Amino acid sequence: MNAWVQMIAEDEAEGQLRAVYQELLGEGRRRAVPDFLRLHSLVPRAIIPLAQLHRAIAYGPGELSRVQRELIATVVSAINGCALCQELHSRLLLHRTRDEALVAQVMRDFRTAPLAAADRALLEYAAKLTTAPAAVAREDIDRLRQLGLSDAAIVEIATQTALFNYLNRVIQGLGLGESSPP
Secondary structure, eight states, X not given: OOOXXXXXXXXXXXXXXXXXXXXXXXXXXXXXXXXXXXXTTTSGGGHHHHHHHHIIIIISSSSSOHHHHHHHHHHHHHHXXXXXXXHHHHHHHHHHHOOHHHHHHHHHHXXXXXXXHHHHHHHHHHHHHHHOGGGOOHHHHHHHHHTTOOHHHHHHHHHHHHXXXXXXXXXXXXXXXXXXXX
């Protein structure tokens, strides 16, 4: 995939980057280094911690279901206009829900999608944290608690939201998926 900065492929990696790629691929979970990690190939010290954080937040055990995590990833990416992440995570959401109409509505406007009250509230919180983090207030957390979400789940919502804001900004800011520079 193209980016506006150099991304070093696995077969071109040397030194520390080669070791990092080998560690990632040696885990047996991947056949290739994902583009969002290769985007960091010029700063190899960041790749393993980012991969570990991503795996822990997006896929590790926790209070949030995989559907809830994909809802957050899809909505945050849509708000940020990160087409690459929105496409990927809406496909993962579809895989989890098997509900094309739901996924399409979530991508258009999650507020009108047929979601449980807790899921709608967690997306409202994620949207607010994405667009106006300074406006988040104790009342937002209290609302999530009133709908049955534990403090651990609320921390997971904030962390998943922050992770995808980070990934969206790096992907968009470095042109992953866009045309290469001349």
